[in-house]
Structure formats: structure tokens, C-alpha cells
């Protein structure tokens with residue numbers, strides 16, 4: 801494990817049985833509170849954005865906003881919020897999905913993405929992959945391409961990666977940490 805990976809892992813807190821029994825919640829708030837760790841994470845994601853030729857960063861509400869916005873600034877790219885349903889005022893595309901603990905619907909402003917865009921989707925945790933899969937579908941339905949999906953932590957025992965394979969269509973899924 802690299803020094804950066806060790807630093808990031810050390811700043812993620814495990815919370816048992818949250819938000820419901822049986823879930824081991826990966827809490828990133830200690831990482832956000834540590835400027836060295838937050839900067840290292842932002843730099844690692846920005847390197848992925850550059851390497852994959854991304855033209856825009858999509859962040860998934862809410863934790864994907866916190867992580868994705870500084871990546872966009874660092875990489876010199878625009879930031880596009882994918883929000884939970886009912887929060888965006890303009891014309892939207894919507895996608896329903898299931899996640900590790902429940903179900904939800906996400907939306908993007910249709911005009912924010914064009915056929916010229918290659919999008920890097922940024923989030924904190926890949927669990928079942930439901931959220932990431934729905935966001936990939938939204939990007940494609942908006943007419944844009946997916947440069948990749950970048951997450952801080954992949955929970956491999958929930959099999960999100962195989963679930964995403966078809967939707968990714970060859971684009972990389974980059975996890976900085978895998979448990």
C-alpha cells in the first residue's frame with residue numbers, strides 16, 4: 801500500500817449498523833477534516849481526470865459534491881451536479897435506482913452535458929453500484945461519453961464492479977482503495 805493510500809484509509813471511519821442494522825458505514829468526515837488527506841485525495845482524482853481525458857466532472861449528491869468540486873477546480877474542468885430528484889430547477893433527465901440501503905432517483909440538467917463531453921463520475925463509495933450505474937445512464941442519455949468512474953473506496957464484497965461492466969462499456973472504474 802502506498803503512503804497516500806495508507807493516509808486515506810486511516811481517515812475513513814467504520815460505523816457499524818448505520819444507517820440500518822447490518823451495514824458497515826464508511827464515514828469520510830475525518831478525511832475531509834484533514835487538509836493533507838483531502839488534498840491528497842483531490843490530487844489523486846485530478847490525475848485520473850487528466851489521464852482519462854475528462855472534459856467535465858460529475859459529482860453525485862451529496863458526498864460526491866464535496867469530493868468532486870475541488871477535483872474540477874484542480875483539473876481545470878467544469879463541475880456538473882447530479883442531484884436527488886426534485887432539486888434542479890431546469891429541464892432534467894431522471895433515473896431511478898437501488899442502493900445498499902434503499903432506493904432513490906437522481907437527476908441532471910439535460911443542457912449541462914453535450915455530445916462533445918467526456919465525463920468523469922466522482923463519488924466516495926462504490927457499494928452495490930446502483931448509484932454509479934444510474935449516473936452512467938444519465939450521462940449517456942444526455943448524449944455525452946463516460947471517461948470513467950472514480951471512487952475513493954470500493955466495497956468489493958457488494959459486487960458493484962461486475963454490475964457496472966456493461967454500462968461502462970470499456971471505460972475504467974478507478975478505486976483508490978478496495979476493501
Ligand SMILES: O=P(O)(O)OC[C@H]1O[C@H](OP(=O)(O)OP(=O)(O)O)[C@H](O)[C@@H]1O
Nearest residue numbers: 861862863899900926927928929930931
Ligand atoms: O453503490 P451504491 O449501493 O449505490 O451506494 C453508493 C452510494 O451511496 C452513498 O450515497 P447516499 O445515497 O447514501 O447519499 P449521500 O451522499 O447523500 O449520503 C454513497 O455516497 C454513494 O453515492
Ligand SMILES: Nc1ncnc2[nH]cnc12
Nearest residue numbers: 823824825826900925927
Ligand atoms: N457502507 C457504506 N458506507 C458509506 N456509504 C455507502 N453507500 C452505500 N453503502 C455505503
